[in-house]
Amino acid sequence: MSETAMRLAILGAGGLGKAAVQIVSQKRSLHLVAICDSRGYAYNPSGLDVQAIMKLEPDQSLAGIPGDGKASTDSIGEIIKLGSSEIDGVLIALPNLPNEFIPGIIERFIEAGFETAFSDALKRTSAMEQMFRLTPTLKQVKSTYITGAGASPGLLTTAAVLAAQSYMEVEAVDIWWGVGISSWEEYKATVMEDIAHLPEYNLEKAEAMSDEDVERLLDARDGKLELHNMEHADDLLLELAGVVDSRDKVRVGGIIDTSNAKKPVSTTMTLTGKTYDGKTSSHRFILGDETCMAANVIGPALGYLKRARWLKDNGLYGIYGSSQFMPMMVG
Amino acid sequence: MSETAMRLAILGAGGLGKAAVQIVSQKRSLHLVAICDSRGYAYNPSGLDVQAIMKLEPDQSLAGIPGDGKASTDSIGEIIKLGSSEIDGVLIALPNLPNEFIPGIIERFIEAGFETAFSDALKRTSAMEQMFRLTPTLKQVKSTYITGAGASPGLLTTAAVLAAQSYMEVEAVDIWWGVGISSWEEYKATVMEDIAHLPEYNLEKAEAMSDEDVERLLDARDGKLELHNMEHADDLLLELAGVVDSRDKVRVGGIIDTSNAKKPVSTTMTLTGKTYDGKTSSHRFILGDETCMAANVIGPALGYLKRARWLKDNGLYGIYGSSQFMPMMVG
Numbered sequence: 163m164s165e166t167a168m169r170l171a172i173l174g175a176g177g178l179g180k181a182a183v184q185i186v187s188q189k190r191s192l193h194l195v196a197i198c199d200s201r202g203y204a205y206n207p208s209g210l211d212v213q214a215i216m217k218l219e220p221d222q223s224l225a226g227i228p229g230d231g232k233a234s235t236d237s238i239g240e241i242i243k244l245g246s247s248e249i250d251g252v253l254i255a256l257p258n259l260p261n262e263f264i265p266g267i268i269e270r271f272i273e274a275g276f277e278t279a280f281s282d283a284l285k286r287t288s289a290m291e292q293m294f295r296l297t298p299t300l301k302q303v304k305s306t307y308i309t310g311a312g313a314s315p316g317l318l319t320t321a322a323v324l325a326a327q328s329y330m331e332v333e334a335v336d337i338w339w340g341v342g343i344s345s346w347e348e349y350k351a352t353v354m355e356d357i358a359h360l361p362e363y364n365l366e367k368a369e370a371m372s373d374e375d376v377e378r379l380l381d382a383r384d385g386k387l388e389l390h391n392m393e394h395a396d397d398l399l400l401e402l403a404g405v406v407d408s409r410d411k412v413r414v415g416g417i418i419d420t421s422n423a424k425k426p427v428s429t430t431m432t433l434t435g436k437t438y439d440g441k442t443s444s445h446r447f448i449l450g451d452e453t454c455m456a457a458n459v460i461g462p463a464l465g466y467l468k469r470a471r472w473l474k475d476n477g478l479y480g481i482y483g484s485s486q487f488m489p490m491m492v493g
Numbered sequence: 494m495s496e497t498a499m500r501l502a503i504l505g506a507g508g509l510g511k512a513a514v515q516i517v518s519q520k521r522s523l524h525l526v527a528i529c530d531s532r533g534y535a536y537n538p539s540g541l542d543v544q545a546i547m548k549l550e551p552d553q554s555l556a557g558i559p560g561d562g563k564a565s566t567d568s569i570g571e572i573i574k575l576g577s578s579e580i581d582g583v584l585i586a587l588p589n590l591p592n593e594f595i596p597g598i599i600e601r602f603i604e605a606g607f608e609t610a611f612s613d614a615l616k617r618t619s620a621m622e623q624m625f626r627l628t629p630t631l632k633q634v635k636s637t638y639i640t641g642a643g644a645s646p647g648l649l650t651t652a653a654v655l656a657a658q659s660y661m662e663v664e665a666v667d668i669w670w671g672v673g674i675s676s677w678e679e680y681k682a683t684v685m686e687d688i689a690h691l692p693e694y695n696l697e698k699a700e701a702m703s704d705e706d707v708e709r710l711l712d713a714r715d716g717k718l719e720l721h722n723m724e725h726a727d728d729l730l731l732e733l734a735g736v737v738d739s740r741d742k743v744r745v746g747g748i749i750d751t752s753n754a755k756k757p758v759s760t761t762m763t764l765t766g767k768t769y770d771g772k773t774s775s776h777r778f779i780l781g782d783e784t785c786m787a788a789n790v791i792g793p794a795l796g797y798l799k800r801a802r803w804l805k806d807n808g809l810y811g812i813y814g815s816s817q818f819m820p821m822m823v824g
Binding site: 181184185188317320321323324325326327328329330403404405437438439441442443444445446447448449450451452453454456457458461462465476477478485486487488489490491493 | 516
């Protein structure tokens with residue numbers, strides 16, 4: 163552990179949380195000290211044993227980790243109790259079901275006076291609106307939070323802010339993503355959140371589904387979900403950054419294939435605008451097909467967490483959108 | 494003029510400087526108060542008449558602007574004399590011939606205690622190294638400077654930092670640009686700097702060429718210059734941001750067609766890396782062919798200037814690379 167390494171807590175140990183553990187284990191400047199799931203948590207100030215976490219069965223709780231694991235009915239409360247003297251940054255890799263789940267957790271951190279840096283991969287506009295309401299209280303406790311720091315919103319939103327620099331007026335931002343996973347169970351929460359975007363579904367309806375319900379739905383669709391006009395906070399973040407004057411200029415959709423790790427389409431952000439000399443054109447940012455969802459969500463989320471810590475260390479507190487700052491490289 | 498508009502000075506009135514004037518005239522939050530060329534300058538605290546600047550003949554000095562224009566053999570000295578109480582931001586649109594020209598100008602601002610925000614579109618690595626040596630003195634005078642804030646380095650470099658977030662290790666960053674201009678005289682300084690990158694040329698040799706020499710060279714090459722392995726500060730900026738561990742992983746080249754406004758190739762940044770799960774892949778950022786060089790250089794440079802001002806207003810002084818921050822939208 164280098165002296166300047168960030169002591170990290172990860173909230174959530176599903177598909178994305180586990181991928182985060184793997185990525186963090188390959189980064190010298192990050193030092194995983196705490197992680198929790200709904201049934202327990204693991205903590206070790208000298209660093210958690212990544213292999214022990216990866217060896218857990220898919221349905222086994224972190225409570226089962228020999229030595230460092232403990233069962234708890236309020237594992238997030240346990241992380242909060244550790245205190246900000248033990249944790250330099252918190253990566254939130256929790257599913258946001260229901261919509262007020264993550265904002266509610268942050269309120270608990272604030273109430274406890276927990277002073278740190280946070281990032282999340284929150285997706286829904288309505289959830290992010292709740293997050294931004296926490297600005298004054300986050301400032302009071304001297305915490306800094308970057309929200310929407312995954313792939314979309316996150317990486318692709320920030321690429322749109324960059325692309326917008328060439329234009330006088332932005333006419334449209336189209337985000338069209340492709341995700342391929344070998345089984346839906348690998349990323350249960352992500353798939354549930356995606357189902358909630360289907361025209362005939364919503365968050366409550368998706369949350370109430372059993373595993374068998376989900377499998378029936380996926381089977382009927384050949385394992386694929388094609389989503390259009392998704393409620394994604396790219397619109398709020400691009401409005402906040404001044405890229406669009408109206409949220410309806412931002413359109414997000416995509417295809418997730420839950421039966422094939424190969425992406426069904428290339429994830430692409432296309433920004434169309436008008437230049438100072440009256441030309442209409444489009445800049446594009448295209449993710450390599452071989453990069454999986456976890457690489458494109460967790461990589462940026464950690465880069466933004468480092469930026470959140472930088473902001474905090476420079477006395478800039480409160481909540482920011484991923485569209486407002488560059489993620490930093492995490493070595 | 495809105496109360497929060499940035500009072501802007503532009504150094505340089507060549508092709509890029511003139512394009513900057515046009516772009517600034519379409520931005521409500523920027524207020525052009527001063528501009529200079531080698532033979533004179535124009536100043537008006539209530540805002541310069543953009544039409545009067547655009548009406549000047551290509552070879553006519555700003556000194557010829559009725560009312561606001563004045564001849565001077567030290568026009569940059571005249572801008573410095575205006576003082577930082579009159580200017581909120583300085584956009585440097587000067588050719589950097591010779592290599593120490595722009596660093597030398599900034600030293601003059603520093604010596605005068607001029608406290609403001611700056612951005613430039615500097616290209617050469619060796620020139621940018623000189624710029625970074627000014628860090629301590631820029632901090633002393635409470636100025637903030639973002640360097641390499643054009644297209645390459647600038648827009649494309651920052652896209653590389655974003656793209657790198659998905660990868661554990663970056664293997665290569667390839668920037669391949671295309672520029673089309675209807676005549677070389679429109680962007681004389683840019684073409685001269687490009688000629689200096691040809692294998693058999695250097696900055697001194699390019700600087701010594703007459704207009705007839707340049708025309709002969711371009712005619713012999715069908716109006717096109719194809720450049721490989723250019724000395725471009727994208728390498729330094731990506732090393733600084735931690736994207737590459739070695740500058741030779743960054744390659745910059747491109748084609749400029751001086752006889753056709755249509756781009757000969759699409760400007761593309763390709764970043765290739767290895768993911769946490771061992772895959773090799775590439776993210777790409779592609780500029781729309783209809784966007785001209787000026788839109789892609791001056792747009793970002795103004796966005797970074799606004800960011801430099803934001804940093805200064807938050808007490809963060811010194812020099813930063815474009816790879817370290819997001820440009821802000823300029824409304």
